[in-house]
Amino acid sequence: MNTNMLYGGFLILILVAGIGGFFAGQYFAPVETVPTLEGTIPIGVIYAEPVEGELYAQGEKYALDEVNAWLEDAGIPVQFERWVEQAETSATKCVERAEALIERGVQIIVGMEWSSHVKATKSVFDNQKVVCLSSGSQSADMAIADDYIFRLPAPVPLYSPSHLAVAQDMGIEAAIMIYTDEPFGASGAEGITEAYEDAGIVVPYSLGVAPDTTDFTPEVGAIEVAYLDAVDTYGVGKVILDIIAPDTILSDMFAVITTYPELHTAPTFVFDAYATALLDKAAETAATMNVTGFWLKPPDDDRTQAYYDYIVATYGDEPYAFSYTAYDSIWIAALSVLAAGEYDGEKIKAVLPEVTSHYYGLSGWTKLNDAGDRAFAIFGISQVIETSPGDYEWEDIGIYDASTDTLTWTPP
Amino acid sequence: MEILETIDIVKKFGEFRALNGVTLGVEKGKVTVLIGPNGSGKTTLINCLTGVYRPDEGTVRYKGDDITGKAPHKLRKIGIARTFQIPAPFKKLTVFENLMVSAGNQLGEDILKALARRIWLPQEEELTEKSLALLKSFDVEGKRNNLAYELSGGQLKLLELLRLLMEDVELCVLDEPVGSIHPVLANKIFSTVKAMSEKEGITFLIVEHRLDIAMRYADNVCALVEGKILCHGSPKSVLENEELQRTYLSLKNVRK
């Protein structure tokens, strides 16, 4: 009887804690929407994946310290704070966490790196009038005007002109497209193919590979046949391989390409620069083939250098490519809240586009287009280069400015 | 008249022939006891008869129809029921529920009808009365709300038997119904078996080691040794068989 009462008590406790806590949480939530700005204001953060999230967090923490120090110096009685949640790769958890953050009074949420998570949570943001500022989502089909979703990284379509500009500069006449056959790879390849064909560069062969392939022997064999065919028509140096695939797949593919010497004469473009697994697995081949990557380049100035030095000193590694947009997301969030004058999603949404168009961050000029996505980008162009015998690294060789369509090679 | 016949049943487990050509007839309305040493194939035989195993060779006939290898639930519908040597009750159901679930043709077991109480309630009440009456006749009414796993070994054996009686049955196959249970209850079970075969004409095929009790109630006895029928006949004639005496009965020390 006694134990039964104990368990009964336990059960009631959980129920009361659950339901009561839920409503009490509403009431005692640390921050309610404050009509005038003062005190500590939360910026919600949801990471799609914990390990990658830590890399975004490096940029966010650095920015937050800057923002708070600046506010204190200026005597403004406001401080910002990150409230971090993990979606643990699940879009459903992302929705749950976003709802809970909003119930706790959060009016702007950053992080939100994955397009699928943004999509699943979009109705929460739109219906509850809370701003989402993604520092990782790039998918083209989230370009929707007048919603609560804003995205800082360069969307996939922005990359196409950069590939075209470099290809034209190199006098390329034909390109063989290789991509992972899922929405990201397929839409990226589609955009670049379109840009090439409009400019008169022929795409004689496109190959989609299954995203979970690990042995690329048959694929590389087919690529070699297509490449040699094209070389017969256009000549060596006039045909490139353009590979739209994540680092893991790229490196597995290059491990096979290493054993196909006929292919080593092909200059190759890849989607993301600074692919580390590629350097681990096939650096020599990558250097022989002049593998060229593109990335959203931070401006070459003191601020970037200070950030770079700080991250290297604190964490021992170079900053993650997306940590620059993560840094910007915190500054833009804070500036927008201050500009809105009130911690309210609807007001923040109204001022945010104007704030971004006057903000020049670690990812460059953050002006957004009508759909709330990054409008311009300056891409760094990098190649795998042998820096000392047996030692390979990504080195910057040029810059493509999408806003002016200018390609500048860095003098060696 | 024979209600159940087996013709040259062979059942192999790998190379081992557990049953090596068993031909047996079970007389309708009588109590037939199947005896034999351990490992002689008694349980395998009744598993073949009740559809738990499909024999490798041979035929099983029930009322003249071939029923070889038919599924147990189909056999139950044509009147063949069985119990297990180690009682297999529905452990976390009450005694009462064990009986209730054993009744056949329940309207409430059809998923659509189950949603409408008024369709199955009258039948449910009928079955409730029937099972309470059964429990009462064995003086175990007080146990009806106990979960089956709370029962003693003897009570479980009884439960197995009662479960068979919840539905119309013509042939009961019992696997050691009184194995290791208290003699008073054992006698009560066997006298019920005997009474049912006499009054209602139910046929019983019983595997039993406790010959002292079983022989008192048996009409026919059949001895199975090494996968073959050694002898078959009245209890007296079988018990006098010399080979059986040598291989099995000497160990049992049975009063003739």
Added chain:
Amino acid sequence: MVNIADILIPISTFVTFFAVYLLVSLALNLQQGYTGIPNLGLFLSIIVGAVVTAVLPSRLAMVIYSVPPELNFIEDNAQVVALLNVHLASDPFTSIGLLLLTIVVAAGAGMVTGYLTSFFVRRLDETYLAVFLLALAEAARTIGTYYRPLAGGNFGISMPNFVGWFGADYYYLGLFILISSVSVLIFFLTERLCHSPFGRLLRSIREDELTAKTVGKDTNRVKMIVMALSSGILAVAGVLNTTRQAAAVIPTYDRIDFTFWPWLMVIVGGSGNNLGTLVGTISLISLRRVLIYMKPSLSFLPFSPIWFEHILLGIILLLVMFRRPEGLIPEKPRKLQGP
């Protein structure tokens, strides 16, 4: 002044989340708790429901409102959804009709899925079956993740808003009414079923399938019915979750959120009774919410409070397993009253 939306939104988001999970754990309880079918691939049928929601109602709505045929629902998703939302917001009858049709079709598709998987349920032993069903569901998820025409692949697709006619202010009220009423209805139907001789039959199969066969039960047929029924319920859960998120994102239907969590809910609540399942579901979901609320005050922990939730859930599970392995509300013997 208290804004009605301020009270309504949190209640609605909480209740609808709970309602979706209730359906999943109810279905699991029917399979595992009542019939003893260990299903580690619950998300198979949920994906079926989500895919039906992604494919059917928006295509129909495009025909009904004669959206220009050159617009493709997947490729021009945002544009089509914006167009449809305008129409649907002023057309409650079509909205409700499409939604009910989706629920019915999804339930049917789920039932067919369950019926087909039931062939394996008959033939495989418990452990093999659990792993097999998991593999089947993972295969469905992989296809849904990479095959774009189905539901937009790994990015998912946005869905038109079928409760838009409630008006922007009452969007959450619409979701609340829709999702919780479907969920409550299914809960009571299941509860009714489980308290009938059918429920007794299921429990008898769970206890001893061979004995059930020998007392004349066609256990294969019953298992088939249970698989079909519970898969139907799971598919409805898929429809409701998709409607709730206003997006069909197939990769989110993974084994952690849509199989392991429901298992935890059923184990903690007590399997073999629907009330236990309900209590298990509501306790774990509210616990998760409360922990999210409490995180800012947990900064004294020596590790990131983000992971405190998992640690606490592990502790609760261990406590339940040690002290109360039958769950908070154990399955009770159904006692016969009277003399």
